[in-house]
C-alpha cells in the first residue's frame with residue numbers, strides 16, 4: 147500500500163474518509179474523527195459497552211483504518227462512563243404470592259422487547275430462579291482474574307445468577323445476616339456482560355437481605371406484588387414502606403393470582419378475592435401495573451422452567467402488558 151505523504155485535508159474530508167472505512171454500527175458511535183500528522187484521532191461513544199466489547203470496538207476501528215493510505219497510526223478515545231446498570235427490585239411482604247414467577251416472566255418479556263436483562267435471585271434461603279429459568283445444575287464461571295462470577299445464560303435470552311447455582315440446596319439456611327449481604331453483593335457485582343437492566347427477585351418480608359440490598363445497591367425502583375387477600379396487602383404495604391424509607395421509588399403494584407379460570411368449565415372464581423390490589427394501590431397513590439390471573443398453565447410452566455412470557459398464548463399477555471409499563475417507566479420515569 148502506498149503510504150507516501152498526502153496533501154493536507156479539510157476536517158470534513160478527513161472525517162468522511164474515516165467514516166467511509168467504518169461499519170454503520172461503528173459510525174453510529176463516532177463523536178469525532180480527525181487525521182493529525184498521518185495519525186487518526188478517533189473519539190467514540192462506548193458508555194453502554196462491556197469491557198470486552200470496548201476492546202473489540204477499538205480493535206475493529208484500528209483494523210479498518212490502518213490499511214488507509216493516509217493513516218499510519220490510530221489513536222482512539224472511548225467516551226462515556228460505563229453506564230450504570232439499572233436495578234429493579236421485585237418485592238412482596240408476604241411469601242408465595244408469585245414474586246419469583248413475576249420476576250422471571252417480566253425479564254423474559256423485556257428480553258423479547260429487545261432489552262438486555264438479567265435476573266438476580268435474591269432469595270438466598272429459597273432460590274427458585276434456577277428452576278424458573280431452566281438453569282438448574284449449571285455452575286457459574288469466574289472472570290479470568292477470579293474476582294467476579296460470570297452470569298449464566300438462560301435459554302430465554304435472560305442472564306441469571308442465584309445462590310441456587312452456587313451452594314448446595316439448604317446450605318445457605320445456616321447463614322447469618324452479614325453472609326447473606328455478602329452473597330447478594332457477589333451476585334450484583336458479577337460480570338453481567340452487556341446486560342443493562344437487572345431485576346432482583348427479593349425474598350419476602352423486610353429482613354436482612356432487603357435491608358442490605360437497599361443500603362448497598364440502592365435499586366432504581368421497586369415493583370410490589372400482592373394477591374388480593376387483605377393479609378397479603380397489609381404485608382405489601384410494609385414492603386412499600388421499607389422501599390420508601392430507603393428512598394427507592396415504587397414503580398407500582400401488581401395483582402397476582404386474581405380470577406381463577408377453571409380449565410374444565412371456564413367458570414371464573416376469585417379464590418383470593420378480586421380487585422383488592424387495584425383499590426389498595428389507588429388508596430396509597432401507587433400506580434397499578436396490572437393483574438395476572440391464577441392459571442394452572444402458569445403453575446405448571448413455572449415448575450417446568452418454561453416461562454409463559456416466552457410464548458404467545460393468553461398466559462403470556464398479562465406479563466407482556468406489565469413489562470411494557472415497566473419499560474415505559476425505565477424510559478420516561480412514568481408508567
Ligand SMILES: Nc1ncnc2c1ncn2[C@@H]1O[C@H](COP(=O)(O)OP(=O)(O)OP(=O)(O)O)[C@@H](O)[C@H]1O
Pocket residue numbers: 238240241242243244245246247248269272274349350402403404438439440441442444445446448449
Ligand atoms: N398467576 C399464577 N397462576 C398460577 N400459579 C402461580 C401464579 N403465580 C405464581 N404461581 C405459583 O405459586 C407458587 C409460588 O409462586 P412464586 O414462587 O413465584 O412466589 P414467591 O412470592 O416468589 O414465593 P416465595 O415467597 O417462596 O419466594 C409457585 O408454585 C408458582 O408456580
